Amino acid sequence: MSEKSLNRRDFLLRLSALGALTAGSGSLLAACGGGQQQPGGETGAAETPATATAGCNDLSGLSEADRAQSQQMRQSLQYVDESPVEGKVCSNCALWIEPEPGAACGGCTLIKGPISPNGYCTSWAPRQA
Numbered sequence: 553m554s555e556k557s558l559n560r561r562d563f564l565l566r567l568s569a570l571g572a573l574t575a576g577s578g579s580l581l582a583a584c585g586g587g588q589q590q591p592g593g594e595t596g597a598a599e600t601p602a603t604a605t606a607g608c609n610d611l612s613g614l615s616e617a618d619r620a621q622s623q624q625m626r627q628s629l630q631y632v633d634e635s636p637v638e639g640k641v642c643s644n645c646a647l648w649i650e651p652e653p654g655a656a657c658g659g660c661t662l663i664k665g666p667i668s669p670n671g672y673c674t675s676w677a678p679r680q681a
């Protein structure tokens with residue numbers, strides 16, 4: 553046998569090993585979700601920005617317990633999406649949480665779920681300078 557034939561046999565062995573590896577990688581990728589990323593980022597959560605007309609009362613992203621607590625807090629603190637008090641809105645409240653980039657609704661340290669920047673509740677407090 554010449555050195556050339558050994559090299560060819562070696563090459564074919566490596567080629568078959570490579571084929572086995574690439575065939576296996578397909579199933580590995582499938583097990584990992586195919587390496588595809590869902591639109592909207594890595595969280596996979598439906599984080600579509602709320603529009604101004606939709607308001608910030610969609611609590612469907614909360615667990616059942618959190619939703620019940622949020623509804624109770626919204627009622628007891630008389631939360632509304634549009635503040636009836638001039639100069640007092642959620643976005644200038646000390647308890648306000650800024651919205652995620654691209655989102656219309658922010659949050660509140662007291663009330664779970666989306667909160668309107670123009671909203672208001674009876675726990676409004678001025679921000680400290």
Ligand code: SF4
Binds near residue numbers: 629641643645661
């Ligand atoms: S405490 Fe009330 S006014 Fe302040 S951010 Fe929360 S919901 Fe808005």
